[in-house]
Amino acid sequence: MPSNDIDIAPVRGDSGFVSGMSAAMQTLENVVAEIALTNIPVLLVGESGTGKEMFAQRIHCLSTNVEAPLAKIACASLNVANFASELGLDSNGDSSNERFGTVFFDEISELDPTCQRSLLYALPDGDARPRRGLLGARVISTTSRNLDEEMRTGRFRSELYYRITSACLRLPPLRDRKEDIPLLVESFLTKYAAEFNRARPTLSPRTLRRFLDYSWPGNIRQLANVVKKIVALGDENLALPEVATAPVETRTEPQETRSYSLKAAARAASREAERGMILEALARTRWNRKRAAQELQISYKSLLYKLKQIGMPESQTE
Numbered sequence: 001m002p003s004n005d006i007d008i009a010p011v012r013g014d015s016g017f018v019s020g021m022s023a024a025m026q027t028l029e030n031v032v033a034e035i036a037l038t039n040i041p042v043l044l045v046g047e048s049g050t051g052k053e054m055f056a057q058r059i060h061c062l063s064t065n066v067e068a069p070l071a072k073i074a075c076a077s078l079n080v081a082n083f084a085s086e087l088g089l090d091s092n093g094d095s096s097n098e099r100f101g102t103v104f105f106d107e108i109s110e111l112d113p114t115c116q117r118s119l120l121y122a123l124p125d126g127d128a129r130p131r132r133g134l135l136g137a138r139v140i141s142t143t144s145r146n147l148d149e150e151m152r153t154g155r156f157r158s159e160l161y162y163r164i165t166s167a168c169l170r171l172p173p174l175r176d177r178k179e180d181i182p183l184l185v186e187s188f189l190t191k192y193a194a195e196f197n198r199a200r201p202t203l204s205p206r207t208l209r210r211f212l213d214y215s216w217p218g219n220i221r222q223l224a225n226v227v228k229k230i231v232a233l234g235d236e237n238l239a240l241p242e243v244a245t246a247p248v249e250t251r252t253e254p255q256e257t258r259s260y261s262l263k264a265a266a267r268a269a270s271r272e273a274e275r276g277m278i279l280e281a282l283a284r285t286r287w288n289r290k291r292a293a294q295e296l297q298i299s300y301k302s303l304l305y306k307l308k309q310i311g312m313p314e315s316q317t318e
Contacts, residue, residue, distance in 0.1 A: 020180025024172050028055075036062035041123070041139040043108075045147075046171030049221030053106065055171065060102040065138055068101025076110040077144035083118050087135055100137040108141040108164065109150055113157075120160045139164060174216040174223065181211050182287050184220065189211045190228035198231055198259040207236050214243040278294060278306060 020026075035042060038061045053072075060070045073086055073145040087103065105111070111119065114156070122135040141164045150156035185203065193200035203211075216222055229239040277296065285291040292304040 010127060020177055020183055022177040022179050024177055025180060028169060028171070032059055033062060035059070035167045037064065039063075039065075039138050040084075040166035041141070043147075043165045043168045044140065044142045044171060046142075046144065047169060047173050047219055049219030050143050050171040050173055051220050053104070055169070056102075056104045056140045056142060059140055060104075060138075063102065063138065065101030068137075069254075070102045070104055071137070072104045072106055072229060073098045074106050075108050075115075078111060078115050078117065083115055084293045087119075087122060102138040102140055103135065104142040105139065105164075107143060107145075109143045109145040109156055116157045116160050120163060123160075123163045125163070151152075174219045178212055181223065182208070182240060182282070184223055185211065185227055186287060187225050189231065192228045192231040196231055198234070199230060201234070201236070202284075203230070203236055207240065208279050208282075209275070210240060210243050216243075274306070278303070 032055065042056075042059060044055055046052050057070065060066060069216045078086060105119075123139065124134060147156055147161055151158045177238045185208075189200055189203075192198075193286060211223070218225075226239050228243055231243075233239065278292070281292040281295045282289070285295065289303055289307075290300055296303065298306075
């Protein structure tokens with residue numbers, strides 16, 4: 001029987017993860033679709049909360065091994081005593097190819113040195129001849145650490161690194177793909193409304209602006225938790241303190257060097273009002289840009305231009 005350190009579950013179909021429409025994520029999705037059909041080892045690199053586990057599940061779902069279970073192994077708790085059973089190797093060191101379709105090593109940088117050596121031996125080395133102790137499942141690993149630095153300091157074996165990185169995919173943090181936030185919010189609102197059997201809320205333009213301005217240090221996981229709280233509490237205002245923006249740095253310029261322009265203030269107020277109207281129209285139309293343009297009585301091309309001006313790249317189109 002597997003120990004408490006491993007989570008084995010069959011995964012069917014799509015994982016349900018909405019990655020986004022930014023150029024970076026579209027490229028990543030295309031690469032995932034290509035490598036999922038192969039059996040090569042994949043390393044997913046990214047900050048905590050960027051969706052590494054969800055992408056591991058997505059690769060498994062798109063693979064030819066989808067009918068077999070995906071096994072998640074927490075590397076921090078893996079030790080030499082339970083190594084063989086966790087990886088589906090019997091007491092004689094022979095692998096059971098029918099047990100797992102994919103083995104997912106969560107935070108492989110936390111694997112202790114002895115287990116790193118054992119895993120290196122268990123992974124195929126390019127020799128087609130079968131041997132005892134060879135892991136037959138597809139391997140997907142994740143890390144939030146810099147493995148180049150881990151190798152330089154001797155904490156991670158370079159031979160193991162090259163064995164698990166036939167493909168290395170880097171997941172960008174949410175602060176670098178803010179154009180995906182509205183789509184992710186819509187997905188999470190639908191998900192948690194169904195989960196809690198609640199009416200699906202619509203966020204106000206003020207909240208949407210706060211989400212777009214926030215840096216999201218906890219990435220997608222933090223965004224999902226904030227949306228979950230809004231749905232559970234039924235009041236978006238109770239969740240807003242968590243995404244408060246950092247205070248603007250106080251300037252130390254002498255009073256006499258400052259200049260004030262009524263025209264500049266009017267332009268700034270006009271831009272802010274326009275931004276608010278656009279976000280309100282997008283909220284009403286569930287981010288359908290063509291319908292929003294019709295409501296605002298401007299052309300679709302003009303709306304895309306204005307969205308780019310307020311920090312919403314036009315790569316996210318309907």
